[in-house]
Every structure is written in C-alpha cells, then in structure tokens.
Amino acid sequence: MKDFAYLRAGSVDEARRASTDPAVMLLAGGTTLLDLVKCGVAEPSAVVDISHLEGLDAVRVNDHEVSIGALAKMSQVADNEAIKASYPAVSEALWQAASAQLRNMATIGGNLMQRTRCVYFRDPATFPACNKRTPGSGCAAIGGVTRGHAILGASTACIAAYPGDLAIALLALDAVVCLGDRRVPIGEFFLLPGDTPDREHSLMPGEMITAVTIPASPAAKRSTYLKVRDRQSYEFAAASAAVGLEFEEDGRTIRDIRIALGGVAAKPWRAGNVEAALKGKALDAEMVRRASLLAVEGAIAHGDNRCKIDLVPRIVARAILTLGGQA
Amino acid sequence: MSDKNNIHLDINGRDHAVALEARVTLLDALRDHLGLTGTKKGCDQGQCGACTVHVDGQRVLACLTLAAQVEGRSITTIEGLAGADGDVHPVQSAFLEHDAFQCGYCTPGQIMSAVACIKEGHAGSDEEIREYMSGNLCRCGAYPHIVAAVREAAEVTA
Numbered sequence: 001m002k003d004f005a006y007l008r009a010g011s012v013d014e015a016r017r018a019s020t021d022p023a024v025m026l027l028a029g030g031t032t033l034l035d036l037v038k039c040g041v042a043e044p045s046a047v048v049d050i051s052h053l054e055g056l057d058a059v060r061v062n063d064h065e066v067s068i069g070a071l072a073k074m075s076q077v078a079d080n081e082a083i084k085a086s087y088p089a090v091s092e093a094l095w096q097a098a099s100a101q102l103r104n105m106a107t108i109g110g111n112l113m114q115r116t117r118c119v120y121f122r123d124p125a126t127f128p129a130c131n132k133r134t135p136g137s138g139c140a141a142i143g144g145v146t147r148g149h150a151i152l153g154a155s156t157a158c159i160a161a162y163p164g165d166l167a168i169a170l171l172a173l174d175a176v177v178c179l180g181d182r183r184v185p186i187g188e189f190f191l192l193p194g195d196t197p198d199r200e201h202s203l204m205p206g207e208m209i210t211a212v213t214i215p216a217s218p219a220a221k222r223s224t225y226l227k228v229r230d231r232q233s234y235e236f237a238a239a240s241a242a243v244g245l246e247f248e249e250d251g252r253t254i255r256d257i258r259i260a261l262g263g264v265a266a267k268p269w270r271a272g273n274v275e276a277a278l279k280g281k282a283l284d285a286e287m288v289r290r291a292s293l294l295a296v297e298g299a300i301a302h303g304d305n306r307c308k309i310d311l312v313p314r315i316v317a318r319a320i321l322t323l324g325g326q327a
Numbered sequence: 328m329s330d331k332n333n334i335h336l337d338i339n340g341r342d343h344a345v346a347l348e349a350r351v352t353l354l355d356a357l358r359d360h361l362g363l364t365g366t367k368k369g370c371d372q373g374q375c376g377a378c379t380v381h382v383d384g385q386r387v388l389a390c391l392t393l394a395a396q397v398e399g400r401s402i403t404t405i406e407g408l409a410g411a412d413g414d415v416h417p418v419q420s421a422f423l424e425h426d427a428f429q430c431g432y433c434t435p436g437q438i439m440s441a442v443a444c445i446k447e448g449h450a451g452s453d454e455e456i457r458e459y460m461s462g463n464l465c466r467c468g469a470y471p472h473i474v475a476a477v478r479e480a481a482e483v484t485a
Contacts, residue, residue, distance in 0.1 A: 001350050002350070003348050003349060003350045004349055004350060005349055006349035006393065006395045006396075008395075027393070027396070030391050030392060030393060030396065031373055031388075031391050034352070034391045034392075034393065035372055035373055035391060037350075038371065038372060039372075047349070047393075049393075049395070049396055051396060052399075075385075098462075099376065099461055099462020099463075100386060100440070100443070100444065100447075100449070100459050100460075100461075100462050101376060101379055101386050101387050101388045101440065101462045102373060102388065102391075102462065104385040104386055104387050105387045105388065105391065105392070232461075233457070233458050233461035234461040234462055
C-alpha cells in the first residue's frame with residue numbers, strides 16, 4: 001500500500017475544500033477505500049478522515065420521509081425500528097449485505113460510493129486494460145470470465161456490474177441523495193458507463209454526500225429485498241430485486257409498484273417496463289411471471305452471465321408474489 | 328487539519344504512544360508495533376474476519392481500519408477479553424468446551440465476533456448465529472462446533 005497523508009477533517013466544509021483535489025479522497029468507514037488502495041486501484045495522495053464529524057450520523061423520521069445521515073453505519077440503519085417498519089426493503093438490503101463487522105464500519109454515504117467487484121478492475125497488476133481505471137486502455141472483462149458482469153446497461157467500453165444492495169432498495173423507493181444543498185434523485189446519481197465508465201456518479205469535485213432521504217409511501221411500507229447469491233451469506237448478489245407494492249382498496253388491484261434490480265446491471269436498475277405492465281392489474285401469479293420477463297428486455301449476455309437472463313425474471317416475480325401473499 | 332504521525336491508541340484500557348506512517352492499519356499497528364499478535368492477519372482485505380477487534384464496543388475489521396482513524400476510540404483485542412482476575416471470558420470457555428477450532432488461526436477473530444454477536448442480540452438461534460457470524464471464515468470447517476459454542480455462551484451470559 002503506497003503511503004499517503006492522513007488528515008482529520010474538522011468540518012464538512014473543510015472536507016469539501018480538501019476534496020476538490022482529485023488525488024485527495026474522503027475516508028469514512030474505509031471498507032472500500034482502504035481495500036482499493038491495497039489492490040493498487042486507488043492511489044490517494046491524502047485521505048481526509050470524515051468519520052469523526054459530528055451530527056452526520058442521525059436517522060430522522062417524520063410522517064413524510066426519513067433522512068439518513070451520510071455517516072450513519074449500515075448496521076445502525078438496518079436495525080432502526082422506524083426503517084424496519086416503514087421502509088423494510090432498506091433494512092433487508094442492508095442486513096443481507098457484507099458481514100456484521102463491515103456493516104459496523106461502512107457508512108451510508110460510503111456505501112453509495114463503493115466500486116464494482118469486477119475482478120479485472122480490482123487487479124491492475126495482472127490486467128492493465130480497464131477503461132474504468134484507465135480510460136482508453138480497453139476492457140479485459142470482455143471475452144474473460146464474466147459470471148459476475150452486467151447484462152443490462154453495459155457498453156462496449158465496460159461490462160462491470162454495480163455490486164451494492166442498498167442503492168437498489170433506495171432506487172425502488174425514489175430516494176434522494178443530498179450533497180449539501182444540492183439534491184439528486186438516486187436514479188440520476190449513478191451514471192451509465194457509455195464511453196466514460198470512469199465516471200460512475202454525478203458527484204462533482206468538492207461535493208460530499210451529507211444525507212439520503214426517502215419519501216414515505218404505502219409502497220415503501222410494503223416493500224422487500226430479495227437477494228440471490230452463490231453462498232447463503234456474506235456474498236454479493238448474483239441477482240437481486242427490491243420491490244414495493246400498493247394495492248387499491250379491493251386488496252388485489254395494483255395501484256403502485258416499484259421494481260429495481262441489483263447485481264445484473266451497470267448501475268442500479270429500475271424495471272419501469274415491468275411496473276407499467278402491472279399497474280392497474282389484479283395480482284395474478286401467471287400474469288406477474290409473464291410481466292417479469294420484461295425485466296430483461298434488451299439484456300445482453302457475455303458468455304458466463306447468460307444464466308442471469310433466466311434468473312432475473314424469476315426473482316422479480318417471486319418478490320412481487322411474496323409481497324402480494326401469493327408466493 | 329494536521330498530519331497524524333505520533334498517535335495514542337487506547338487498547339484494552341491502556342494508553343499506547345506510537346509513531347506510525349499514515350497508511351499503517353490498526354492490524355499492523357497491533358501486531359508489528361505493539362506486539363499484540365493475538366489479532367490475526369488472514370486475507371488483509373476484509374474478507375475473512377481473522378482480524379476482528381472491538382472499537383467502542385463494536386466488532387470491526389482491523390485490516391481495513393487505519394490506526395490513525397481510531398485515535399481517541401476505545402479498542403479491545405483478544406488479549407483484553409479475560410477478566411481482571413485472569414479468568415477467561417465465557418465465550419472463550421465455550422470455545423474450549425465445544426472444541427470450536429482445529430488449527431486455531433481464525434479463533435481470536437471468531438471469539439471477538441461471537442462476543443459482539445451475543446451482545447447485539449443476534450445469537451437467538453443456530454440459523455441467526457450462522458448469519459451473523461458469516462463474516463468469520465474457518466478454513467478447517469469447525470463451523471458446527473463454533474455455532475454450538477456461541478449458542479451455549481449466549482445462554483450462559485443471558
């Protein structure tokens with residue numbers, strides 16, 4: 001691990017000012033940043049420790065929304081009673097992510113800034129070609145071992161998958177990322193790779209995530225996160241779905257439905273076409289299974305990840321039917 | 328802001344003054360600079376749990392924590408778990424009782440994790456113990472005995 005300077009920020013403004021230099025990185029839980037420094041992917045000249053800033057770890061709930069401070073720990077938010085009651089998909093996504101130790105370290109803001117688990121990205125010594133790391137160098141993943149790569153939203157420059165769980169639940173529940181006073185809907189916070197896979201989010205130099213807010217809704221209250229993986233615990237998603245569901249008064253006609261996919265796309269992926277196909281319809285298992293096939297419309301497999309094209313619609317359907325009491 | 332080369336670490340209730348490069352992790356500080364080798368280095372990448380310690384009572388990975396970051400926090404390692412009279416911790420007793428190890432390399436991390444797991448209230452069933460202890464790998468595969476030890480320790484300390 002190359003050495004760097006360690007600075008402890010005394011205020012959010014101090015941290016923001018220091019991070020206008022692209023070689024300076026903010027350090028919160030450290031679970032992503034220090035890992036990437038050890039891999040040789042990140043080479044900061046200095047890290048600015050923001051983990052001691054006060055007042056940024058609160059979870060505030062009212063009838064309209066919940067506001068989660070950027071420095072709240074994953075474990076703290078997963079165990080929050082109000083989140084469990086009114087935003088269960090968020091709690092479920094969090095406690096199914098990483099391990100108990102990592103969840104005690106990693107923060108909500110840092111979680112949104114985690115990088116892909118693409119093995120080619122994470123191993124610069126063996127694989128110099130990576131457009132995400134070094135723009136223009138190529139993509140070692142294309143034609144390589146692609147079991148964990150994206151089938152949706154990838155480009156000819158990069159097929160890395162977005163690995164996180166939390167952002168999938170946040171996307172389904174229309175969360176907003178607060179960068180101080182600038183508020184960015186989470187769907188616009190993450191960027192598609194296109195020709196510039198090195199740009200992963202809309203954060204500008206000198207900006208810092210300060211909070212995430214989620215609007216309250218019946219669909220948020222009736223929500224779940226279904227994660228399928230290669231081992232039962234402590235593993236990234238092979239595929240996952242966050243779903244929120246609201247019925248009309250008849251208890252079977254779908255008034256509102258939100259579906260987001262994880263582990264299979266270049267960024268947290270909203271399955272709007274499945275939502276549109278189901279809105280206004282009465283919940284029926286066969287109809288749900290048919291509509292869920294739309295989740296992989298336009299998907300492109302890269303060899304090893306072909307299985308995800310079958311897996312995704314099944315996960316989407318199972319999550320919807322579980323919420324509807326028909327699984 | 329200031330560089331943090333001379334730092335103080337509060338480990339097992341004792342203050343330690345140590346001069347470190349900024350990049351030194353808590354794990355390397357414990358093992359290489361302070362002679363506290365009970366905390367083990369397994370993967371050094373946050374994937375195995377062998378380096379689990381407590382910071383302010385919470386279980387964390389020492390390999391992904393900078394030593395400078397935890398200046399001012401209270402750190403507990405496996406060496407600090409026994410009582411003042413030298414009696415082993417109930418979780419340590421349960422690991423001995425249930426033979427919850429083979430080579431023993433992952434054991435300090437397993438025990439530190441188990442103490443926290445029980446305190447968090449996540450040791451209510453074998454299934455829950457397996458889920459909340461999943462961050463500690465045992466390549467000897469002593470898992471059934473580890474689960475039994477955690478279960479018994481949870482009952483004893485309840």
